[in-house]
Amino acid sequence: xxxxxxxxxxxxxxxxxxxxxxxxxxxxxxxxxxxxxxxxxxxxxxxxxxxxxxxxxxxxxxxxxxxxxxxxxxxxxxxxxxxxxxxxxxxxxxxxxxxxxxxxxxxxxxxxxxxxxxxxxxxxxxxxxxxxxxxxxxxxxxxxxxxxxxxxxxxxxxxxxxxxxxxxxxxxxxxxxxxxxxxxxxxxxxxxxxxxxxxxxxxxxxxxxxxxxxxxxxxxxxxxxxxxxxxxxxx
Numbered sequence: 001x002x003x004x005x006x007x008x009x010x011x012x013x014x015x016x017x018x019x020x021x022x023x024x025x026x027x028x029x030x031x032x033x034x035x036x037x038x039x040x041x042x043x044x045x046x047x048x049x050x051x052x053x054x055x056x057x058x059x060x061x062x063x064x065x066x067x068x069x070x071x072x073x074x075x076x077x078x079x080x081x082x083x084x085x086x087x088x089x090x091x092x093x094x095x096x097x098x099x100x101x102x103x104x105x106x107x108x109x110x111x112x113x114x115x116x117x118x119x120x121x122x123x124x125x126x127x128x129x130x131x132x133x134x135x136x137x138x139x140x141x142x143x144x145x146x147x148x149x150x151x152x153x154x155x156x157x158x159x160x161x162x163x164x165x166x167x168x169x170x171x172x173x174x175x176x177x178x179x180x181x182x183x184x185x186x187x188x189x190x191x192x193x194x195x196x197x198x199x200x201x202x203x204x205x206x207x208x209x210x211x212x213x214x215x216x217x218x219x220x221x222x223x224x225x226x227x228x229x230x231x232x233x234x235x
Contacts, residue, residue, distance in 0.1 A: 012195040016202030023206050051165045062150050069146045080135035083128045090125045120191050127185045134178030141171035
């Protein structure tokens with residue numbers, strides 16, 4: 001009898017997150033092997049060039065660097081604040097005596113017992129907590145870059161352009177992971193209304209994220225081909 005109540009949750013919810021996880025694994029592979037085809041890879045290269053330009057002409061561009069990094073920190077701070085506020089709200093719902101499942105019993109497909117409702121809210125709470133953690137770490141790394149990018153040049157110093165670029169990349173990667181975890185909370189939020197919506201939302205998110213993560217212009221492909229031709233000429 002229990003299996004009949006929760007078989008949709010057991011099948012559709014893991015299947016939906018498996019689809020989203022497979023997409024992000026493929027995106028990570030593309031960003032590592034063909035970075036010029038992804039927004040992540042192109043932006044990463046642009047940030048490294050930006051750090052080099054700021055360090056090279058730091059006396060004229062130090063204010064620009066601080067303002068740019070401050071705007072990035074404000075974005076991460078907003079997402080971290082939103083995540084922890086949602087965590088507080090979910091914690092209040094979990095600890096309350098009011099049962100939120102009662103008005104939805106007749107409308108929800110799948111299991112909606114006390115254990116399943118608690119599992120849904122605890123899973124949401126965990127996702128938002130990890131999103132908050134990633135954004136907090138992102139703020140930490142970008143704050144370090146904010147200081148180190150304006151340090152005076154010293155040949156014997158360990159603070160090199162490559163080191164600052166690496167710190168900035170870590171900050172942006174953590175920011176991206178925190179945002180993706182925040183996005184993953186949307187299907188989990190719909191899980192309150194049944195596992196079918198989780199699966200449909202997960203399937204819908206993949207083409208949306210695909211259009212946001214990949215570059216479709218022919219200029220990037222032309223640049224890649226030009227680079228390959230120049231390499232062959234040099235060889």
